[in-house]
Amino acid sequence: MDPIRTPGLPFIKMHGAGNDFVVIDSRNGAARPVTAELARAVGDRHRGVGFDQLAEITDDPQADYRLVFWNSDGTEAGACGNASRCVAALMMEALGRDEVRFATRRGLLRAVREDGQVWVNMGPPQLGWAEVPLAHATDTDRLPLEGAPAAVGMGNPHAVFFVDDAEAVPLTTRGPQVEHDPLFPQRTNVEFASLTGPDRLRMRVWERGTGVTLACGSGACATAVAAHRRGLTGRRVTLDLDGGTLVVDWREDGVWMTGPVARVFDGVLSPAWLAP
Numbered sequence: 418m419d420p421i422r423t424p425g426l427p428f429i430k431m432h433g434a435g436n437d438f439v440v441i442d443s444r445n446g447a448a449r450p451v452t453a454e455l456a457r458a459v460g461d462r463h464r465g466v467g468f469d470q471l472a473e474i475t476d477d478p479q480a481d482y483r484l485v486f487w488n489s490d491g492t493e494a495g496a497c498g499n500a501s502r503c504v505a506a507l508m509m510e511a512l513g514r515d516e517v518r519f520a521t522r523r524g525l526l527r528a529v530r531e532d533g534q535v536w537v538n539m540g541p542p543q544l545g546w547a548e549v550p551l552a553h554a555t556d557t558d559r560l561p562l563e564g565a566p567a568a569v570g571m572g573n574p575h576a577v578f579f580v581d582d583a584e585a586v587p588l589t590t591r592g593p594q595v596e597h598d599p600l601f602p603q604r605t606n607v608e609f610a611s612l613t614g615p616d617r618l619r620m621r622v623w624e625r626g627t628g629v630t631l632a633c634g635s636g637a638c639a640t641a642v643a644a645h646r647r648g649l650t651g652r653r654v655t656l657d658l659d660g661g662t663l664v665v666d667w668r669e670d671g672v673w674m675t676g677p678v679a680r681v682f683d684g685v686l687s688p689a690w691l692a693p
């Protein structure tokens with residue numbers, strides 16, 4: 418056997434506005450190699466590859482494919498907007514189509530390519546307290562927490578704070594405090610946003626199970642929805658995140674989102690590393 422080109426587990430490294438992913442294709446009856454332990458090991462930026470989320474593509478009888486999302490702490494995420502866009506771009510290319518339907522824990526989602534941009538419909542926002550989920554009945558537009566954030570579910574929970582200056586927020590202290598607040602029985606992703614122009618927001622994010630990331634698609638959707646509910650913006654919003662700009666459009670049939678997609682490299686996890 419060639420000692421350098423060894424077989425192993427192939428993956429693709431991608432990012433969407435700096436929100437980075439390892440994509441593993443487990444379709445066609447391939448054994449499902451991804452476990453919480455593997456996700457943690459691959460997610461380690463020093464000893465593994467590093468990612469914000471690992472997206473595993475699997476077979477689904479009702480859709481073109483199914484997506485399973487893992488955080489770098491080994492927990493599963495119910496939704497991931499940027500990985501959904503990245504994988505949709507990959508699958509549109511592979512299938513030679515401008516539209517794909519994929520299954521997630523939340524249900525069937527759709528992505529389309531329009532004018533070279535991949536848009537994903539993340540579904541309608543979940544605005545009831547039990548859907549987010551929150552620990553008890555309360556107004557999701559203004560939670561009884563310091564800073565009165567809004568709670569929005571996008572298949573995963575989000576707490577959105579509107580602040581004068583998102584740049585000034587101490588993300589690494591406020592983020593984990595809110596993530597672990599007892600009001601969120603499944604913990605929460607945390608966004609801080611400030612209005613910078615008409616229908617334009619600056620947003621920074623602390624992700625549940627991952628920490629500070631350069632962008633978060635479901636977080637951008639949740640923030641746009643919360644901003645519109647508060648009368649701060651219209652239904653189509655541009656969000657400037659640390660790693661790039663996302664556009665969200667809250668339409669009749671769900672919250673659509675688009676932004677940049679990059680395929681960075683194709684790699685193979687070596688068998689020796691996989692089974693030391």
Ligand SMILES: N[C@H](CCC[C@H](N)C(=O)O)C(=O)O
Nearest residue numbers: 494497498499573633634635
């Ligand atoms: N980066 C993702 C969201 C990951 C959310 C995850 N941290 C969770 O536990 O819900 C996005 O683009 O939507």
